[in-house]
Amino acid sequence: MRLSQTFIKTLRTAPKDETARGAQYLSRAGFVHKELAGVYDYLPLGLKVLENIKNIIRKELNRIGCEEVLMSSLQNPEPWSKTDRWDIEKMDVWFRTELAAGGELGLAPTHEEPFTNMMRSYISSYKDLPVYAYQIQTKFRNELRAKSGIMRTREFIMKDLYSFSATKEDHDEFYHQVEKAYMKIYQELGIGEDTFETFASGGVFSKYSHEFQTLTEVGEDTIWFNEDKSVVLNEEVLNDEVLNDLGVKRSELTSAKAAEVGNIFTLGEKYSAPLGLVFNDKDGQRRVVTMGCYGIGVSRVMGVIAEKFADEKGLVWPKNIAPFKIHLISIGKAGKEQAEKLYKQHASEILFDDRDIRPGEKFADADLIGIPTRVVISDKTLAKNEIEVTDRKTGQTNLQKISSLTF
C-alpha cells in the first residue's frame, strides 16, 4: 500500500473521550474511526489486522475439525424465551427492534440459542455427533458504558464456537483440544508468553469455566497466580474452597492486571434440554446433547494487543497480525528509485511512504503506525549499497545489504 494513494492519513488528535493510549493511537494512526461511543469503523489498516487475527483463529479451529458458518444478527424471541434469556431482566444487553410487519426482534449478543435450535435439523442420531461449528460475526451488546476503545464496545466482531457431543467424556476431550488450540492461537497472535488459562466461575454443569487472560496494565481484571504460574485464577473465584481444590495457599499467590481475550465454557444441557436438542444413542435411547461454547473477541483482542504493546511513540504490532511486514521510507532521488523497485517486488507486504514530505514526519508516522520493521533507503545509505533496518519494538537499527532483506 502506498501512503500517497490511501485515503487514510495520521491525525494529530484522537476523539476527546478516547482515554486509553492504544485507543488514541488506533484513531490517530488511521486503524479505526469512532462512529459513536462503543461503535467503531475499521479503516484499511485496521481491517487488515482484523483479517490477520481471523485467519490465525480459523487455521487452528479448522485443524481440530471445526466448521465455519455465519448466523444472522436478527433474532426471533422464541428460542430465547425457552431458555429464559429473552427477558431484559435476565439478559440486560439486548438491543431490541420492531419488525415493520409486526413483532419484536433482538440483535444477537451471543448465539447459543440459534445454534442449538438450528442443530435440531441436523442432529438426530449418535451418528451425527460430534458437531463443532463456529462463526466470526458481529455481536451487539447494549452496554451501559463503553470504554477502552475497541476493547469493550456495543458492536464488535467475535469468533464463537459451539460443540455438540454425545457424552460428557466426548465433550471433555474436545474441550481439552480447544484449550490447546487457544494457546496456539495466542502464541501466533504474539501474546502467548503473557496469556494464561485461568480458572473462572462455572455453572450448573461444571464447577469452573476457563478464561484466557493477557497481562496488561489496562486490563479490567485481576488474576492471581503462584510463582511458576502453574495455577492461575480469576479474582472472582479466589476463595477457600477453590484454593483447596487447586492445592495452593493464598499466601503463595500474587496478582496482576489482565484483560480477558477468550473464554471456554461447559454448557452441558443448559440450552439443549430446553430447546429439545436430543439424539438417539446406540441403544436407541433418546438423550440430550452435551454442549460447550468457546469465544474469542476478535476486535477486542486487537484492542488488547494495541494497548499492551503501545509505547510513547505509538503502536507496536506483533509480526503475524501487523497490517504489513515492512514500513518502507525513501529519502532522496536514488533512494526513491530503489524503494520503488523493492515495493513493486513485494507490494502486498510493504507499507510504502512515498509521500513528498519531510523525513522527520515519515519517521514519526512509522512509529505511530507500528509496522514491525522500518526500512529506510536513502541516497546516503545507497552510496554504500546498504539500507537501514529498524526494529519498531526495540528501536535497534542496523545497516544491511538490500539483498539480505527477508519477507
Place this chain on the structure above:
Amino acid sequence: MRLSQTFIKTLRTAPKDETARGAQYLSRAGFVHKELAGVYDYLPLGLKVLENIKNIIRKELNRIGCEEVLMSSLQNPEPWSKTDRWDIEKMDVWFRTELAAGGELGLAPTHEEPFTNMMRSYISSYKDLPVYAYQIQTKFRNELRAKSGIMRTREFIMKDLYSFSATKEDHDEFYHQVEKAYMKIYQELGIGEDTFETFASGGVFSKYSHEFQTLTEVGEDTIWFNEDKSVVLNEEVLNDEVLNDLGVKRSELTSAKAAEVGNIFTLGEKYSAPLGLVFNDKDGQRRVVTMGCYGIGVSRVMGVIAEKFADEKGLVWPKNIAPFKIHLISIGKAGKEQAEKLYKQHASEILFDDRDIRPGEKFADADLIGIPTRVVISDKTLAKNEIEVTDRKTGQTNLQKISSLTF
C-alpha cells in the same frame, strides 16, 4: 470436505413458506438455514459460495484503486437527520433500537451518510482526492414482505462502494471504470452473458442511474431491449422522453423478466453538501466533493444465481463460485481407496461423498448440491483404469483416465 464429517446433510423438505425453486434447494442442500422470514444463516457450503463471490468483487475493485473498510451497523441519527433520511416517512426501511444509556439508534440500511461524514476527517484538499472506499458488510432493511429466499431479505450482505471526486469529469471517468469492473465481475460470477447494464431512474444530479439486470424467470423486474441489446432499459423509465434520448422506438423493443444484481448512481452533492464534505481546490476555493455510490448485493447475487440455473434436480453452480470444483463419489472397495488418494491430494477442491450409503442417494445429493463436475470412481471403472466424469449442467458423462483430471 468429507460429507461423512460435515454436520450438514441434505433435507427432504424446505421450510413451508419457501416458494422459489432455488430457495427450496438452498435450504434442502444445506447452503442456508432460515432463521425467520427474510433472515438466513449461511452454512459451510453457503458461506463458501459467499466468500467466492466476495473475492471476485474484491479483486476487480482493488484493481481500479478501491480500498476496503468495514463500517458499523449501529447508526447515530445525527448525520441522517442532516440529509433528511432519519425520518421513517422519508426512509421506511429503518430498524430502530434504543441505547440502554439513552438515545435512539438505527441499523444501517445503506451507508452514504457514515461514509460521507467519516471522510470529513480525511478529505480537506484537492490533494486528498479522489477517494474510492468500499465495504462488504451486513445491511438491515425492515421490508414489509420478504420473498424469494435470499434474494430479498431483511438482513443481507452487500458490497457498497462510495467515490469522492474533485470534479464531475473525474467522477464520470471513475463511473465508467466501475461500469467495466462490474461487467467483469458478472462475467467471472458466471452470469456475464445474461447480465445487462440498464438505464434506470436518476436523481437531481444525473438524469439516469444504471442497474445491472440478469435475465431470469424469477426476476421481479421487467427490462426492455432492442434486437442487438445495445439499448436496455428498466420498465420504470420506458417513456417517450427516454426513448427519444436513447434513439429507439417502442416498437423496436421487447421485454424479459430480470433480477437486479447491482446498481451504480451519480450522487453529485446530494450527501456531501448537507454533511459539509468540502475541499480546497488548486486555487484555494472551497468546493463540495462530488460523490457516486455503487452496490452489489452479495447474498442477493447468490440467490439470483441459485434460481437462474436451478433445474428439476437441484442447484447448478457456475464454476468460479461453486463451493468445490469436484463432487467425488466412490463405489466399491477399490473405488473408495482410489477416491481417498485423490481426495488427499486435492482436499480443498473436492466435496467427497465418503458416506456408507447407496450410490443412488449419493447421485441424487450430488445433483441437489450442484457442484459443476461429478467424478465417480467405482471398482468397475477402475478395472479399465478409468473414472466417470459428469458435467452437472449438461449431464454429459465421459470416461477418462484419472491422471487427466484437471483442477
